[in-house]
Amino acid sequence: MEIWLFAGVAFLAVVAAAGMLLSKNAVLSALCLIGNFICVAFLYVMLDAPFLAMVQIAVYAGAIMVLFLFVIMLLGAENVGGSAREFKWITPVTLALALSFVFATFFAFNAGDIDTQNAEGDRPYVRVAHAAAGFPEAVDIYADGALLASDVDLGEASEFLQVEPGDYDISVAFAGDDPALAIPVGSVTLLNDTAQTVVAYGEERLPLLGVVQEDLSGTPSRSTRVTVFNAYPAVEAVTLVEQLPEFSSVEPEVYAANIPYGQASTAFISREREPEWAFVRADRPEERLFSLREYELTPGLAQLIILGAEPLGVGEGFRPISIEAQSETLATFGSPASVGALLFIDYVLPFEIVAVLLLAAMVGAIVLTQRGTVKPKPGRPLRRKVSRPLTSVIASQTGQDVTNVPELPQLREPEQPEPAGD
Amino acid sequence: MVPTEAFIILSMVLFTMGAMGVLLQRNAILVFMSVELMLNAANLALVAFAKQWGGVDGHVFVFFVITVAAAEVAVGLALIVAIFRSKQSINIDELHLMEG
Numbered sequence: 001m002e003i004w005l006f007a008g009v010a011f012l013a014v015v016a017a018a019g020m021l022l023s024k025n026a027v028l029s030a031l032c033l034i035g036n037f038i039c040v041a042f043l044y045v046m047l048d049a050p051f052l053a054m055v056q057i058a059v060y061a062g063a064i065m066v067l068f069l070f071v072i073m074l075l076g077a078e079n080v081g082g083s084a085r086e087f088k089w090i091t092p093v094t095l096a097l098a099l100s101f102v103f104a105t106f107f108a109f110n111a112g113d114i115d116t117q118n119a120e121g122d123r124p125y126v127r128v129a130h131a132a133a134g135f136p137e138a139v140d141i142y143a144d145g146a147l148l149a150s151d152v153d154l155g156e157a158s159e160f161l162q163v164e165p166g167d168y169d170i171s172v173a174f175a176g177d178d179p180a181l182a183i184p185v186g187s188v189t190l191l192n193d194t195a196q197t198v199v200a201y202g203e204e205r206l207p208l209l210g211v212v213q214e215d216l217s218g219t220p221s222r223s224t225r226v227t228v229f230n231a232y233p234a235v236e237a238v239t240l241v242e243q244l245p246e247f248s249s250v251e252p253e254v255y256a257a258n259i260p261y262g263q264a265s266t267a268f269i270s271r272e273r274e275p276e277w278a279f280v281r282a283d284r285p286e287e288r289l290f291s292l293r294e295y296e297l298t299p300g301l302a303q304l305i306i307l308g309a310e311p312l313g314v315g316e317g318f319r320p321i322s323i324e325a326q327s328e329t330l331a332t333f334g335s336p337a338s339v340g341a342l343l344f345i346d347y348v349l350p351f352e353i354v355a356v357l358l359l360a361a362m363v364g365a366i367v368l369t370q371r372g373t374v375k376p377k378p379g380r381p382l383r384r385k386v387s388r389p390l391t392s393v394i395a396s397q398t399g400q401d402v403t404n405v406p407e408l409p410q411l412r413e414p415e416q417p418e419p420a421g422d
Numbered sequence: 423m424v425p426t427e428a429f430i431i432l433s434m435v436l437f438t439m440g441a442m443g444v445l446l447q448r449n450a451i452l453v454f455m456s457v458e459l460m461l462n463a464a465n466l467a468l469v470a471f472a473k474q475w476g477g478v479d480g481h482v483f484v485f486f487v488i489t490v491a492a493a494e495v496a497v498g499l500a501l502i503v504a505i506f507r508s509k510q511s512i513n514i515d516e517l518h519l520m521e522g
Contacts, residue, residue, distance in 0.1 A: 115474075
């Protein structure tokens with residue numbers, strides 16, 4: 001299906017390019033080129049580059065091609081180039097060069113294997129959470145003998161770590177204890193491009209191991225992705241519902257229904273900032289187990305809520321607690337966020353250089369197209385001619401001859417350039 | 423899933439057509455448009471490889487190429503306008519400014 005879509009768009013792109021080359025009218029050529037750019041923008045979307053597709057349409061098909069059309073129509077250059085060429089040999093030579101280039105690249109395709117080579121992917125992320133009520137002490141957690149997280153208290157979660165992919169045996173020891181004494185509790189498989197939270201839970205002395213597959217891809221704007229893990233030993237399954245006031249007649253909204261003991265819910269997206277949520281028994285929804293009070297969700301994060309338990313005392317049972325672990329989500333491949341992060345962090349210097357280049361191009365375009373301005377010719381001082389000397393003007397007005405009067409202050413005209421005449 | 427090779431072949435075909443346009447066209451504006459077609463074909467290859475290797479660096483590079491193309495078009499069209507004003511023609515066969 002997708003390959004046929006690609007074939008259609010690619011065919012349109014080639015047809016548009018051929019139309020641009022073969023058209024006798026330059027305006028038609030420009031329109032064909034716009035069609036080609038739109039086809040390429042479509043292919044960018046197929047290649048997970050929506051930001052570039054938008055830039056392609058806005059900058060290429062919009063700004064640049066409008067500039068082309070403008071200049072073509074300004075110069076009346078629609079039909080230039082119909083006369084016979086001066087260089088007869090250039091057409092066959094060009095065709096031969098093009099054919100040889102096509103053959104060379106096809107040989108390269110045969111020799112190499114573009115598609116069999118692939119990126120390895122991102123190394124797996126892993127973190128641990130301690131929800132084992134039967135093992136309430138702080139623990140160190142080891143994976144294949146290497147320390148994964150140290151001094152994790154009951155009800156805490158560690159930060160995500162990146163590790164090599166593979167199978168790991170997880171073992172647990174008292175915090176600060178000898179790693180050789182760690183108790184093996186289970187094993188997990190970590191694959192590339194995944195993120196897992198390993199949860200130690202259970203009411204027995206030997207903790208059980210639960211794995212929550214986390215989705216760290218970007219969330220929709222102003223929303224949080226929430227996953228719930230049930231590690232509460234007293235009931236078989238829990239449900240996460242909206243917490244309503246007492247004796248409310250409205251049916252509460254259910255967010256994650258019927259999560260079995262030791263398993264995680266599927267992730268859901270929440271747009272709420274301060275949700276009023278509660279855990280209830282799945283079989284008896286009226287029995288509230290735990291309320292998330294003064295609970296806040298940060299938009300753009302992935303949130304893991306573990307319903308755990310802590311022992312009240314010897315033989316007195318458990319009290320429910322909640323463990324919250326947040327993690328940053330990763331920007332989606334090709335999104336404006338990921339391109340922007342790279343552009344303004346790793347490529348700031350090239351970005352600035354390109355900005356200066358654009359400025360220089362703008363100034364250059366203005367200078368090139370500006371008509372020569374009228375300047376005063378050098379060597380001829382500009383002075384306004386006075387028809388009569390000042391002394392004779394005064395003489396005619398006062399009736400006295402003022403030629404003997406000592407120097408009058410001379411009024412000097414400030415030198416002005418001639419007004420630019422059109 | 424469209425193989426990367428398909429995109430590269432399309433990019434190569436478009437690039438060749440652009441190069442032929444640069445060599446064969448006599449209207450200076452059409453020569454410019456062919457250069458844009460070549461740049462666009464190269465961009466397509468960059469985006470295809472960025473997808474295959476899972477890095478966004480290729481997208482950033484395409485962004486720079488588009489910016490430089492915009493600068494180049496601004497200066498190039500200004501040059502064409504200036505040449506047209508002095509020569510009354512933009513047929514590149516008739517322009518022998520550099521002839522000795």
